[in-house]
Amino acid sequence: MKPEMKPEMKTEMKTQLDTQLDTQLNTQLNTQLNTQLNTRNLIYTFVSYAAHYDTPWGHGVAMDxxxxxxxxxxxxxxxxxxxxxxxxxxxxxxxxxxxxxxFGDDVILQTPFFIEDTGAxxxxxxxxxxxxxxxxxxxxxxxxxxxxxxGKIYNEVIEALEELEFSGMWGYCWEQVWWDGITHNGIPWGxxxxxxxxxxxxxPGKGRVVACEWTARDLNATFHSGCPxxxxxxxxxxxxxxxxxxxxxxxxxxxxxxxxxxxxHNDQVFFLQQQExxxxxxxxRFAVFPADHVEACAGMLDLFFAYVADxxxxxxxxxxxxxxxxEANAETAPSYMLARDAGGRPQPNExxxxxxxxxxxxxxxxxxxxxKECQLAFADGECVPRRLRSYxxxxxxxxxxxxxxxxxFVRGYDKTEDRIVMTFHIGHxxxxxxxxxxxxxxxxxxxKWCSEGAAAKIILGELVFIRLELKxxxxxxxxxxxxxxxxxxxxxxxxxx
Numbered sequence: 394m395k396p397e398m399k400p401e402m403k404t405e406m407k408t409q410l411d412t413q414l415d416t417q418l419n420t421q422l423n424t425q426l427n428t429q430l431n432t433r434n435l436i437y438t439f440v441s442y443a444a445h446y447d448t449p450w451g452h453g454v455a456m457d458x459x460x461x462x463x464x465x466x467x468x469x470x471x472x473x474x475x476x477x478x479x480x481x482x483x484x485x486x487x488x489x490x491x492x493x494x495x496f497g498d499d500v501i502l503q504t505p506f507f508i509e510d511t512g513a514x515x516x517x518x519x520x521x522x523x524x525x526x527x528x529x530x531x532x533x534x535x536x537x538x539x540x541x542x543x544g545k546i547y548n549e550v551i552e553a554l555e556e557l558e559f560s561g562m563w564g565y566c567w568e569q570v571w572w573d574g575i576t577h578n579g580i581p582w583g584x585x586x587x588x589x590x591x592x593x594x595x596x597p598g599k600g601r602v603v604a605c606e607w608t609a610r611d612l613n614a615t616f617h618s619g620c621p622x623x624x625x626x627x628x629x630x631x632x633x634x635x636x637x638x639x640x641x642x643x644x645x646x647x648x649x650x651x652x653x654x655x656x657x658h659n660d661q662v663f664f665l666q667q668q669e670x671x672x673x674x675x676x677x678r679f680a681v682f683p684a685d686h687v688e689a690c691a692g693m694l695d696l697f698f699a700y701v702a703d704x705x706x707x708x709x710x711x712x713x714x715x716x717x718x719x720e721a722n723a724e725t726a727p728s729y730m731l732a733r734d735a736g737g738r739p740q741p742n743e744x745x746x747x748x749x750x751x752x753x754x755x756x757x758x759x760x761x762x763x764x765k766e767c768q769l770a771f772a773d774g775e776c777v778p779r780r781l782r783s784y785x786x787x788x789x790x791x792x793x794x795x796x797x798x799x800x801x802f803v804r805g806y807d808k809t810e811d812r813i814v815m816t817f818h819i820g821h822x823x824x825x826x827x828x829x830x831x832x833x834x835x836x837x838x839x840x841k842w843c844s845e846g847a848a849a850k851i852i853l854g855e856l857v858f859i860r861l862e863l864k865x866x867x868x869x870x871x872x873x874x875x876x877x878x879x880x881x882x883x884x885x886x887x888x889x890x
Contacts, residue, residue, distance in 0.1 A: 434656040435664060435706040438714050439471055439698075440608075441562065442669040444503045451671050451679040454484045458673035458687075463474035463492060465691060469698040472497035472709040476542045476563070479525035486532045493535060499710035501540040501563055502529055507550050515549040519557060526557075538712035544575045544607060548790070551589040555601050561715035562587060563605040568621040572748075578794035579782065581763040582606060583663045584718050585725040594784040594794065595725040595765040603715050608667040611648050613732035613759055616770055616780075618752040623736055623745065626666040628690040629682060634751070635740030639692030645734040647702050657836065658729050660850055661721060663714065664706075668694065725765040727860075731852050733758045760830060760856055767826035768794070771856075774832050776817070778800045783825045796825055799863070811876040813838070817859075819868040829859040829870065842873040 441462045445454050459475075466473045475489055477500050492498035504522055511517040522541070529536060540561035541554055554562060566575050567582040580593045586600025611624035618624065623634045626645065631637045636644045652664050673691065675684040681688075702708070709717070718726075741752045757773035763782075770780035782794040799822035806815045817829055836854040843849040847861040847870050863868060 429657065430653065431656045432653055432705045433707050434660055434769050435653050435704075436714050436717065437471075437663045437701055437706050437708050438663070438665045438711050439466055440474045440476060440501075440665060440667040441673075442503075442671065443481055443485060443669070444473040444478040445484070446671065446679075450681055453678045453833060454481045454672035455674050455676075455679050456484070457676055458670035458679065459485065459488070460669050461673050461691060462668065462694075463498075465694050466698060467492070467496045468695070469702040470496075471698055471702060471708055472499065472710050474498070476503050477501075477529065478503040481541060482532045490533065493533070499708065499712050500527055500529060500533060500536060500712055501542050501561075502514055504541045504543045504550065505573075506543070506545060508545070509545050513547075513549070515553055518549065519553045521555065522557060523854050531829065534746075536712075538716055540605070540712050540715055544573060546577075546592050548590060548592050548675045551587050551592050551602055555589055559602060559614045560719060561711065563607070563711060565604045565606045566621065567606060567610050568615050568619065579795075580732075581725075581728070581768055582610060582612060582761075583728055584661075584714075585728075585763070586722075586765070591784075591788060591790065591871075593790055593792075594787065596761070597765060597784075599723050600725065603718050604712060605715065606663075606665055609648075609652070609664050611732075611735055611737060612730055612761055613651070613734055613756055614737050614754060616732070616759055616761065617756040619819070620748060620751050622748065623739055623751055626664075628668050628693050629672055629686065632686060632689050633742070633744040634695065634737075635742065635745075636737045638692050639689035640696075642693050642696045642700070644735060644737050645693070645697050648737075649697075649701065649704075651731075651733050651735060653706065654733075655730050656686065658850065661718065662728075662730075663718075665711070665714075705821050706853050725763075726762040728762065729850065729852060729858065730761045731758060731855065732761055758855075760852060760858060762828060762858060762860075764826075764860075767828070769828045771828075771830040771832075771858075776803065776829055777833060778828060778830075781825075781827070785825060795838065798822075798827070801829065811878075812841075813872075813874040815872055817870040817872070819863065819870070821867060822863050822865070824865045825863050827863045829861070830856050831859075831872065832856045835874065837876050838874045839877055840872070841875040842871070844870045844872075 443459050505511055507518055539559040541559050542563040544564040566577045585604050586596040587602045587604050588596040589596050609626045610621045614624035615621040622630055652662055656662050671679040672681050675687050700884050734754055734756050738753045739745050745751045760771045762769045766785050768782040769778040771778050777798050781796045781798045783796045784794055787794050800820040802818045804816045810861050835851055840849045846858050849857050851857050851858045
């Protein structure tokens with residue numbers, strides 16, 4: 394029998410792994426001196442459930458957890474977006490109003506369950522939602538942007554929100570299947586305009602309701618492992634999986650840095666984090682988790698809030714983030730994310746095994762992309778997407794929108810000291826959105842030419858992404874890259890590199 398590793402040896406190995414990954418990520422960030430990071434493009438929002446509950450696991454409003462959560466966030470200058478319902482508003486009105494005045498806190502509204510509470514009747518759903526929103530507006534007259542909150546989402550829910558002039562829907566879970574009764578496999582991550590006739594797909598044109606995810610995920614680990622619940626920013630899930638604890642949030646910090654890194658080529662990168670207030674207390678009202686878990690999660694949030702607040706990112710609330718998205722984008726904005734292995738290595742225990750076991754990497758860096766028509770993912774070195782999801786013409790909400798990529802061959806590849814030329818040949822495929830990737834050390838290169846009908850973009854000096862549309866016949870795409878020349882102080886020129 395293999396002897397069990399001593400706890401101190403596990404701790405030492407984890408410390409060594411953290412140090413190695415921190416060094417790698419810092420090196421990657423430092424090599425981007427030629428690529429300007431626009432850190433203000435990272436929009437950080439923190440959300441906390443503060444609703445009234447009457448359930449087997451808790452009753453009332455989690456006042457202790459709400460106060461503790463507020464104290465932690467406000468200590469670091471982070472405004473809180475509180476998810477309230479009609480029964481919690483009267484209890485919290487004085488607190489939230491004071492926090493709004495001093496720290497900029499805001500509220501979004503928990504909707505009733507569409508099926509369980511309103512019998513799948515859209516008009517009944519709208520009446521319940523309108524009644525609760527009147528309570529919110531009377532208590533908080535400064536509320537301007539209407540955002541709803543719930544994880545169980547249906548077409549009728551989005552239709553109702555549009556009819557009631559809501560701007561956003563919080564509660565989407567990228568890649569999630571069945572956990573908490575939520576299956577959103579197939580949706581994009583982050584924020585995008587929702588199609589009311591296909592609540593899991595981006596609107597094909599100018600949408601009205603912006604999707605807002607439940608809590609940010611580790612895109613790299615989630616894609617490769619299929620475990621979005623564990624590889625996330627939810628404190629309790631990460632704690633139970635052994636990725637962070639009350640004195641160590643190195644995993645979260647590295648994950649956050651990956652998101653920050655991608656501000657170099659995105660106008661907006663959303664990083665939303667959520668923690669239920671009823672999971673931040675251990676009282677007669679709520680004892681969802683043991684007291685030591687509550688203490689550990691408080692320590693994790695304190696450390697991570699300090700890290701986020703120390704970065705030059707945008708700290709705001711969900712309603713304001715929804716406004717920012719709508720101001721900047723008439724349609725769903727493309728998202729370009731180069732996702733790296735942030736080093737999350739879950740421990741095998743009752744929680745992770747309950748989920749069916751958890752793959753733990755290491756994984757290759759992976760480029761992920763979506764727009765209003767498709768979602769693509771490319772592993773390091775691969776030209777053809779490992780994942781191709783086409784939202785065009787797909788209507789079934791049990792669908793994940795996956796499509797089979799066509800065969801791709803590269804011809805005429807030629808690389809010299811200052812230029813790279815290649816031609817992609819794509820075989821027969823039905824008409825659909827598509828993309829290609831070329832991975833290389835591309836610092837100092839620029840796109841000199843790409844075939845008509847295709848658009849090429851260099852990502853962090855590590856790959857070129859090409860977006861195109863397949864027309865139902867074989868396609869040829871030529872790409873030409875050229876290395877820029879840098880002029881020295883004495884007027885001579887030299888090559889980057």
